[in-house]
Amino acid sequence: MINRVLLPVFLFLIIGCSSETKKVVSLADDVTFLANDALQGRETGTAQELEAAEYIMNRMKTIGLTPKGNAGTYYQTFTFKPKKDPHGQVEYMAGDSTITGTNVIGYIDNKATNTIIIGAHYDHLGMGGEGSLYRDGEAIHNGADDNASGVAILLKLADSLQQVNTNNNYLFMAFSGEEMGLLGSNFFAKNPTIDLSTANYMLNMDMVGRLREDKTLSVSGTGTAPIWKQVLNSSNTAFKLVLQESGVGPSDHTSFYLQDIPVLHFFTGQHEDYHKPSDDANKLNYEGMQLITEYIFEVISELNTAEKLAFRKTKNESEEVPRFKVALGVVPDYLFDGKGMRIDGVSEDRPAQKAGLQKGDIVIQLGDSTVIDMMSYMRALSTFEEGNTTKVVVDRNGKKIEADISF
Template identity: 70%
Template structure:
């Protein structure tokens, strides 16, 4: 609750609120008996100039100046005096009062508390730290809460280039980003399952609760990508998108705390199973994002990435966009767009990429078993 409270003003990278959050996490690490593993106690600070265009690389080497921002990774360590280390991570920064990436369209500035994104992941990380302090001595454990994730995975990228342990001794990395909204059907997405041959069978062996959606790729829009890029096996746990994503309404009252505990227990069982497996082999995966079509228009919906039925299920509708104007609703399943049948997320994106601004077409949605047709203007 503290991390997603108004007092921290949305934890934007480099802000006073984020610094208070870093101090809070460091104190929790200390209370749990974790060793400091930053380069200033528990802290690893990095300064950078924000990008002025999306294709520019961030420069971490900066001169003093008003535009320089300093982020802070917070790093704790359980040293079992063995060769390999498991990295467990979660970002703790968010969007402050609505930085770039905010989906809020209100008139007044409001704090984006980021309870699910990603105070939830930090909470599960702390819970895992308390469990691992007393068990599983086949690996050391590095716990790292990242700054700068919302600005482009900056904290994790910086860490992998300036690690406080040897990257060669990193066994695998577990990332929790948005694990606070486990739905009634217990759908849990796990990304990176193809990055080591043992992951799929281990995840399956301990799953007696979740409807698992598994994705092979080690590349995705969260901090595990930075570790995959230096040849470390990764697993990213995620309970799915929702209407409060990147909005001021992502508050702690909406979290599923029992679900978070169940996810923590599951991850702990997976870690325990892998404890005596030595160093896991790394495997390169196909990057699905390279196959993603580029499109000039959108419906203005939040897709349900956890949906594994036929079509593309809508999990949220943006204000004043084509979908809302056409009368589409949350829960509708898009099964046809124009002349093309939509069977899944990829087919939806492929057909969407064929339209441009000003085009008109028809969309067919499955609404509680009834086929509803609507006119869309992009």
């Protein structure tokens, strides 16, 4: 464990001091730094987030990216009043601001007509707070998967794309303020440091560190350009792909989709450590992260000589999500493509845990409603209020089990 006193030394060892002695920085090296206790969860606007920003800036310098923030720097700052809707499409307030976030932006200028935007957020929840699922008081939320994993892949791609696939320019952005409502990407999209009309497409890596044994990889935004599905499938040799068309979702690609830019969001799925202090660097699948890095590179390579991608609007699936008055207390498996809703985690002292439901159970009925997928599960859940009781039926290893649920 690296404490605050050792951070400058660690930073020096990671970024090196000259091109002749430049150390090859691994995905694990980047995650280990960003998800260290010394950065206290990288909450937006804190001194610890600025330490993370400085690290990313120095990595970009070492890689050879040129600054593309404000005033010839790698930084783009923005100010806002915090609001209580993490991941909602909120408008930050520039007047009477209380918090300053910092996007970190580097550029590869290939003198091309169009630019590919590659992004990942680097902020996290700090000591917990509004977005945390941890119930035992304050604790450091290191956010190794969410989203040091995405930043590590971003930096690896930046290194890999030097002087190759030169038919586009590349803009690499580590976003601040994502956990408070996509604030950093929202600000950039409305105050871009490039001409957004030249943006070819945007790739977003958010929670890409927990690739499972079956190598399931979710890619959202596939409906935002007609060519996406073809390219994703033809470039794939390793993954079980779960493709979702909508360009709107709870991550930074949404800000670019709303500017009529084709987007993709890469995601390896929810887990029991999501938004908890236990999301640590030693739990990541670094071999899986390397596979994802190579896959994204292949997608970029296949499109290198293609014309600028055509943008297409998609259905906003978030508008169809029912409102809930109660919760079951489970983490759904968003990568499950079978019938029902598979449980990926069970929260302590919540209805599901009290009813004896377990990780891996597949909810196939809730009350009078048959559950065939995530949307039907949410519709069923939305019909209940606090104090209601009902039956739930789950498939546990091929056996149907019925339990009583009290909300």
